[in-house]
Amino acid sequence: MRFFSKFGQYLLMLKGMFTRPENPKMYWKEFMHQCVEIGIGSLPIVVIISLFLGAVTTVQTAYQLVSPLVPSSTIGQVVRDSMILELSPTVVSIVLAGVVGSKIASELGNMRISEQIDALEIMGINTKAYLVLPKIVAALLMIPCLIALSAFLGIWGGRTAADMSNIVAADIFDIGLRTNFSPFNVFFAMSKAYTFAFIVSSVPAYYGYYVTGGSLEIGRSSTTSVVVSCVLILIADYALAALLL
Amino acid sequence: MIEIQHLKKSFGDKTILNDVNLVMQTGKCNLIIGSSGSGKTVLLKCIVGLFTPDEGKVLYDGQSMTELTVQEKKGLRQQIGMLFQGSALFDSMTVEQNIKFILDMFSDLGHKEKMKKVNEVLARVNMEGANKKFPAEISGGMKKRVGIARSIVLNPKYLFCDEPNSGLDPQTSLVIDKLIQDITTEFNITTVVVTHDMNSVMEIGDNIFYMYQGHKQWEGSNKDIIHSKDEKLNEFIFASDFLQDAKQMRMMDAEQSKKEGNTAVRQ
Numbered sequence: 272m273r274f275f276s277k278f279g280q281y282l283l284m285l286k287g288m289f290t291r292p293e294n295p296k297m298y299w300k301e302f303m304h305q306c307v308e309i310g311i312g313s314l315p316i317v318v319i320i321s322l323f324l325g326a327v328t329t330v331q332t333a334y335q336l337v338s339p340l341v342p343s344s345t346i347g348q349v350v351r352d353s354m355i356l357e358l359s360p361t362v363v364s365i366v367l368a369g370v371v372g373s374k375i376a377s378e379l380g381n382m383r384i385s386e387q388i389d390a391l392e393i394m395g396i397n398t399k400a401y402l403v404l405p406k407i408v409a410a411l412l413m414i415p416c417l418i419a420l421s422a423f424l425g426i427w428g429g430r431t432a433a434d435m436s437n438i439v440a441a442d443i444f445d446i447g448l449r450t451n452f453s454p455f456n457v458f459f460a461m462s463k464a465y466t467f468a469f470i471v472s473s474v475p476a477y478y479g480y481y482v483t484g485g486s487l488e489i490g491r492s493s494t495t496s497v498v499v500s501c502v503l504i505l506i507a508d509y510a511l512a513a514l515l516l
Numbered sequence: 517m518i519e520i521q522h523l524k525k526s527f528g529d530k531t532i533l534n535d536v537n538l539v540m541q542t543g544k545c546n547l548i549i550g551s552s553g554s555g556k557t558v559l560l561k562c563i564v565g566l567f568t569p570d571e572g573k574v575l576y577d578g579q580s581m582t583e584l585t586v587q588e589k590k591g592l593r594q595q596i597g598m599l600f601q602g603s604a605l606f607d608s609m610t611v612e613q614n615i616k617f618i619l620d621m622f623s624d625l626g627h628k629e630k631m632k633k634v635n636e637v638l639a640r641v642n643m644e645g646a647n648k649k650f651p652a653e654i655s656g657g658m659k660k661r662v663g664i665a666r667s668i669v670l671n672p673k674y675l676f677c678d679e680p681n682s683g684l685d686p687q688t689s690l691v692i693d694k695l696i697q698d699i700t701t702e703f704n705i706t707t708v709v710v711t712h713d714m715n716s717v718m719e720i721g722d723n724i725f726y727m728y729q730g731h732k733q734w735e736g737s738n739k740d741i742i743h744s745k746d747e748k749l750n751e752f753i754f755a756s757d758f759l760q761d762a763k764q765m766r767m768m769d770a771e772q773s774k775k776e777g778n779t780a781v782r783q
Binding site: 290293294296297381385386387389390392393394395396397 | 591598
């Protein structure tokens with residue numbers, strides 16, 4: 272029963288975002304601010320994770336490919352598909368659920384507890400539209416870009432690791448990258464990216480926006496939002512794989 | 517003028533407000549007083565529209581808040597200024613940005629005119645020179661003054677203050693009280709102050725409403741309150757007014773020294 276009540280509240284929050292903005296310029300400013308926070312703010316961690324994901328995938332694939340019948344260019348193919356299909360969208364989104372999600376939940380939670388949201392409401396501003404919508408739209412724009420960048424960096428990291436540790440030469444790796452490339456995989460990765468971006472932004476926004484109590488509750492809601500986002504990402508990951516592949 | 521008619525509000529089984537009827541007059545400081553849990557903050561939140569009442573009406577110059585459309589409600593809210601208990605300043609913005617934010621959102625003024633307006637209201641609350649400071653860098657009393665400046669920047673018709681003196685020393689409280697009173701008369705606005713500070717009551721209470729267990733128990737001015745025969749109100753006043761205690765102690769001390777003086781004379 273509590274689940275349905277919370278889910279209903281979540282849907283009402285999403286519905287409440289769509290009203291005419293009081294001043295479109297201010298909404299645009301807030302949207303750009305969120306793009307910087309979510310996109311540029313998460314860039315260093317995404318770059319580091321992606322490079323190492325690609326490198327580790329290369330080393331581990333090489334370790335498992337012991338048969339002389341399998342050409343070594345297959346490593347490039349495996350790294351490419353692993354990064355595009357699963358590692359970049361899912362792992363990066365789970366990391367972003369922690370980085371971006373906890374920030375959104377604690378920011379809104381703090382604004383709620385310190386009555387800043389009430390102050391905005393009193394001014395006649397639709398706080399759902401002004402505080403939540405720019406975050407979700409910015410996430411929908413920036414997270415797929417981060418995931419695309421992650422896939423590229425992961426493959427590049429894998430190629431560099433393969434070349435540097437003499438697992439496979441860069442030109443052989445490149446042959447693997449070009450073999451049996453399916454553009455549908457990119458479509459699938461982007462479908463996941465948009466779905467996860469929505470989860471990563473809207474779920475923490477809900478937990479932060481409706482927090483009650485004090486500073487302890489802000490921490491709790493932030494943690495809960497990250498846990499729920501991660502679980503929802505994994506469920507959505509499976510659902511999308513079952514539906515689209 | 518704000519009129520409250522038969523207002524009721526419950527949370528679950530607990531009734532917080534039970535048939536509250538009040539009339540708050542323009543150009544005067546209307547104080548809602550009462551002990552903790554008497555429903556004064558809930559009443560304030562119902563008046564400003566942060567809570568929707570279960571029953572009853574809140575009329576702003578005859579317009580019912582609950583019957584307005586979303587756009588009309590937004591328009592009305594732009595005529596409302598509110599000072600929150602914790603000031604509710606935006607942490608990530610400077611003092612200047614906090615005030616300018618409302619102008620950016622709702623006015624068509626140019627940058628220079630906006631800055632002029634910001635400096636005017638800051639000067640009005642004696643906060644000149646604090647433009648570039650962040651809320652974390654200023655004291656509680658200064659935050660309240662910035663909160664007042666922010667709430668009057670759009671020339672509101674109604675000003676609401678939730679516990680404006682909480683956490684402040686008596687001297688700063690007096691400054692804030694005086695500021696609220698001056699702004700009320702200067703702009704001829706309807707001011708509603710929720711407080712349990714008896715010094716504020718005596719200082720600025722043009723109209724006082726005493727809330728007890730979710731209903732209005734007593735109504736009058738600061739001149740009437742000390743002569744009130746209402747038992748519940750007297751319990752509240754004497755429980756909260758440390759001056760009464762001090763007065764009683766002084767009387768006891770005087771009696772004691774009188775007795776000691778008499779004994780010395782006898783010896």
